Amino acid sequence: MKIYRMFDRFCARNERYGIKNLMIYIVAGNVIVFLLSMIDPRGIIPAFLSFDRYKVLQGQVWRLLTYVIVPRVGRGAFGAFLFAIMLYFYYTIGKVLESRWGSLKLTIFYFLGTLITSVFAILLRAAADASYINLTLFLAFATLYPDMRVMFFFVIPIRIKYLAYFALGLELLSVVVNFRLFPANMLPLAALLNYALFFLPFITSLLRSARYRRSDNVINFKQAKRQAEKQYRQAQYRHKCEVCGKTDTAYPDLEFRYCSKCSGYHCYCQDHISTHVHVV
Template sequence: MNWITKLERKFGRYCIPNLISILIGGQILVYAVELFVNQYISFYLNLDRGALLAGQIWRVITFMFVPFSGGGPLSVVLGIYFTWFIGTALEKEWGDFRFNLYLLLGMLGAVLACLCTGWADTYCLSLSLLLAFAMLYPEVQVLLFFVIPVRVKYFGLFAAALWVFSFLTAAPLGKLNYLLCMVGFAAFFGPQAARSVRAWIRREQWKRKNRR
């Protein structure tokens, strides 16, 4: 019995059902307000060390309702849809408690990253959801741009490569930020990933040995 199972048996009743729907609803609302009412709404909701230390504690939760805006409106809409799609699948696979725990660990990592480095957002948390989905459903096909069928494992590999590139090119504080924001993924999948790496190393060593 691992530590997650022990926590679930003890605290399983203390969770929020349909959490992904709540988060997605909040992101849609915030983006609508940003488009039509107040374009600066995200500045009052995002993680910011100075604001947190000044007493704006609500930011440790509200930053989750700010959609990642790495591009235009279409990018935001697709990001929200993909987050809902992945989150719904994980919630069904794990159950409410484990999904709550996964998000909570990611949130705590992001808040700690913010306190240590001055900033944090939902970028790595979104990547961690995609990586978790790829670990659980590597052979499932999704439609890229609703047209091109692509296996989820390739999305996972792309997300992993994107994270590694971002990590390697970041400044020292940025590297710490990227590490802390992935604490949820490390807690859930770290042992499995370590076993996979060790198995790959053994296979490569066996191949080299038998070429001689």
């Protein structure tokens, strides 16, 4: 789409306005708030930065952005370990996206997603946290690098696209399970709007290809090729070239001969009767 090409050119020409190494600042903010919360048993600092719809409407507008550096950490050492793994994972994703997009496009993607989530959280009377923007960040990475493999639980190699399907499925399931909280349960879908805006050409292309696959008049060339190869292997024949596998059934005009220099009976087509390696 032309507007997306224009946007990419704009980001490339105005790279200086982006926040370089954005994910370093996001990760550092999470670590600082996490450490401060450990010496703050009443949770004053996280409460001061977290998203709160009523306080935003009262004028505390910084909460529209600062909630992305308020970590959600489980209890104990294991919770801290998972928190560290999560930060490293999203830092790596962010660095790859920055190298692919440039700092300005990543900056726009991240903070536009944050603001969209905040606005819909206000409208839907829901609670916002960094998990929504992290999900869109992950989906963006999986869209650009679907076949990249990661070690799931440090043991199982799995393509990133399957993890993205799983994460997206969990969010959609949460919408269904929490239907009694409507409209607040719709916030995950609203948060995905940022991803949809940036990847609309990819989504439309995917839907278009799916529609073509459903048409009876469209040939699936890969499937047709596999079927033809299967029929070719199963066809009855009298002569078969031991080099290329061609048979007199599939190629009736091709000449087949047996090599007198090979030990035993070995058949070759006219293309390989003089060039094959003799069997002794």
